[in-house]
Amino acid sequence: MKLGVRALVVLSWLACAPLARAGEVVAHPSVLLKISDIRDVYLGEKQLSGDIRLVPVDNSATQEVFLAAVLQTNARNYAARWRRKAFRDGISPPPVKGSDAEVMSFVRSTPGAIGYIAGTAGAGVIVLDKF
Amino acid sequence: MSKVQSIRRGLACLTVGALCIAAGANARADEQSDRIKALEQRLERSLQLIDKLSSRVAELERAARAAPVAAQAASGAQPAQAAVVEDHAKSIAALQQSVDQIADGLSKNANDTGIPVHGFIDVGAGWSSRQDPVPLRGFNAGSLDLYLTPQIGARVKSLVELVVEFDEDGESSIDMERVQIGYTLSDELTLWAGRFHTPFGLWNTSYHHGANLQPSISRPVFIDFEDRGGLISAHSVGVWANGKTALGDGKLTYDAFLANGPSVRGRELELNPFTDDNHGKMLGLNLGYRPAGVLSGLSVGLHGFSSSVGRYNDDGSLRGTTKLRALGGYFGYDGRDWETIGEFYRFSNSSDSGSVLSNAGFLHVGRTFGAFTPYARYERASLNPRDDYFRSLRNGRSYTHLVAGARYAIDANSSLKLELRHSRETAAAQIDAAGAEIDVPEASFQRALFQYSIAF
Numbered sequence: 001m002k003l004g005v006r007a008l009v010v011l012s013w014l015a016c017a018p019l020a021r022a023g024e025v026v027a028h029p030s031v032l033l034k035i036s037d038i039r040d041v042y043l044g045e046k047q048l049s050g051d052i053r054l055v056p057v058d059n060s061a062t063q064e065v066f067l068a069a070v071l072q073t074n075a076r077n078y079a080a081r082w083r084r085k086a087f088r089d090g091i092s093p094p095p096v097k098g099s100d101a102e103v104m105s106f107v108r109s110t111p112g113a114i115g116y117i118a119g120t121a122g123a124g125v126i127v128l129d130k131f
Numbered sequence: 132m133s134k135v136q137s138i139r140r141g142l143a144c145l146t147v148g149a150l151c152i153a154a155g156a157n158a159r160a161d162e163q164s165d166r167i168k169a170l171e172q173r174l175e176r177s178l179q180l181i182d183k184l185s186s187r188v189a190e191l192e193r194a195a196r197a198a199p200v201a202a203q204a205a206s207g208a209q210p211a212q213a214a215v216v217e218d219h220a221k222s223i224a225a226l227q228q229s230v231d232q233i234a235d236g237l238s239k240n241a242n243d244t245g246i247p248v249h250g251f252i253d254v255g256a257g258w259s260s261r262q263d264p265v266p267l268r269g270f271n272a273g274s275l276d277l278y279l280t281p282q283i284g285a286r287v288k289s290l291v292e293l294v295v296e297f298d299e300d301g302e303s304s305i306d307m308e309r310v311q312i313g314y315t316l317s318d319e320l321t322l323w324a325g326r327f328h329t330p331f332g333l334w335n336t337s338y339h340h341g342a343n344l345q346p347s348i349s350r351p352v353f354i355d356f357e358d359r360g361g362l363i364s365a366h367s368v369g370v371w372a373n374g375k376t377a378l379g380d381g382k383l384t385y386d387a388f389l390a391n392g393p394s395v396r397g398r399e400l401e402l403n404p405f406t407d408d409n410h411g412k413m414l415g416l417n418l419g420y421r422p423a424g425v426l427s428g429l430s431v432g433l434h435g436f437s438s439s440v441g442r443y444n445d446d447g448s449l450r451g452t453t454k455l456r457a458l459g460g461y462f463g464y465d466g467r468d469w470e471t472i473g474e475f476y477r478f479s480n481s482s483d484s485g486s487v488l489s490n491a492g493f494l495h496v497g498r499t500f501g502a503f504t505p506y507a508r509y510e511r512a513s514l515n516p517r518d519d520y521f522r523s524l525r526n527g528r529s530y531t532h533l534v535a536g537a538r539y540a541i542d543a544n545s546s547l548k549l550e551l552r553h554s555r556e557t558a559a560a561q562i563d564a565a566g567a568e569i570d571v572p573e574a575s576f577q578r579a580l581f582q583y584s585i586a587f
Binding site for chain 1: 247249278280282284285286288289290311313315317318321328336337339341344375382543586
């Protein structure tokens, strides 16, 4: 009986786990991207959305979770990769914002901007994905 | 004062000027940093106040719901309580607006940082045995590498890299290593013009200058810098197209370039940055593939280039011209704590004395254990002793080098490296700067190198 209850608890947790999201990837309404492009944008592989230059920003408050969930990396490897990328390809790493409020404000007001937040997006931005 | 001294003094003045400007910019950055800090503190205080007010409103709402009878009994008190709740709600809205403004201000301040200057600094020491052609007996000041990447608009980008270093004679020099302007046609294609790192193999474009980026202290000898005895041109001046596109699950990468061909003067390669010395331009191609999935981190590719290379005597007279042709392949793996790069070049060079074959390559392997990365590299070149191109270069004779070392990452931006190298170079009949044939004896020597490097 106990085993059955435990199995039920585990199954319930597994069923709910995919629904437990840590945050949202938000973008300026001018941005047209597929979910699969988000990774490329944050690794400097994709720089344009039509005629608009993409401007990704990092959020120091949520960066660890975002890097693990979306890019499958950690802050150290991410920084090292960007250092090599900038040195080779002449592009700058995403600027770092300090909070959801800063990211939202930047993304709302900057065409081509993409960011991520721990909370729920407000008005003036589009939600590209949840992580 | 000689012309060279004047130029050197001028460059030194320029450097000092640039550093002064950088210092001024730092002072401005400090002021902005203080302002951002103050705004962040204000934001933090506002958020705390919002939390308190929200709790208070919730408390009052609960109290209002829990005491309907008491409220009926004292009906005059309810409007007063409602008014308090309304006041709090207004305060919260005003604070929310204030927080939005502060966040907006912080965001704008963070964007207004000008063009960031990045770079690398290294210092070190080295000792070597008697037969080393570059005897090492102590400490060296290393180099300062500064680079910036201004982007103008959606598609125009640029890269400028300046290196200050000391050569084997102890003379300092300032070199504009890269100055390139690019136009991004699409995510699949960028066109560059200027002076760039010649895109052969993986090592030259991935690490190049920047000691802290490089997995070892020394570069493979074959692809070392022109002024350090490299045997092919590590830099080029011309146009370069590069990009990548999806192919299957992975990415196809490509580079094609057309540049001034190098020349050989004073037993060193010159990349002819001002103009070419002949019409035989350097033309090259690098085609690679980076798979995804379980093979993510792997790169494989083919590269090749050709050029007419004039060989000059000290007096400026042309000794001869070599048609340089190279074809080869490379692979690299960076993942699961492993770092591996292998590159191979096969030469079919022709000059007045005929056509000859040579080859060269290296294999570098490293494995990371926490902060430590031990590494080893094997380098081998089998250069035809009749090849006039190689015979005219200081290091243009067959060799094997065994390199073993360890890298310790102090943090993400600084590291210590210790490296041991055993080298064996064959005897060869080479050509000196005046065009005379000289016999260079076989040499076998060891080097121990130490380096402390940072990135910023």
